[in-house]
Amino acid sequence: MKPAAILEAALYVDDLAEAERFYGQVLGLDLLAKAEGRHVFFRCGDTVLLLFDPKATEVPPEAGARLPVPPHGAHGPGHLCFSAGAAEIELWKKHLEDHNVAIEADFEWPRGGRSIYFRDPSGNSLEFAEPRIWSFT
Numbered sequence: 001m002k003p004a005a006i007l008e009a010a011l012y013v014d015d016l017a018e019a020e021r022f023y024g025q026v027l028g029l030d031l032l033a034k035a036e037g038r039h040v041f042f043r044c045g046d047t048v049l050l051l052f053d054p055k056a057t058e059v060p061p062e063a064g065a066r067l068p069v070p071p072h073g074a075h076g077p078g079h080l081c082f083s084a085g086a087a088e089i090e091l092w093k094k095h096l097e098d099h100n101v102a103i104e105a106d107f108e109w110p111r112g113g114r115s116i117y118f119r120d121p122s123g124n125s126l127e128f129a130e131p132r133i134w135s136f137t
Contacts, residue, residue: 010050013122081127
């Protein structure tokens, strides 16, 4: 057996309000849910992006909790890559620069496909890349 797809991905952020603004307004993702001081969730295609305050998710749930999610969290920058076609990447680069988001790297992969890298307000490394960078054929 093997998983068919990734349903959700998580990043950990320092400031939930700033993360909500960045992912909602700058990246245009649709807000799904939020819990003050704990998390902000967004829809991204068929996947859900979970943004957590690691201080809140490291705390074990109380006995008998309705949602007994085990503790989790990470410190330091994480990484997430969004899929985009070549023309979209050029548009994203301009859009990010128009929002004062610095592009850290912009290059073509040796096997083909372009990526641009940038950071969210918490320092997580984000990327837009052509899906063909992972072509398995």
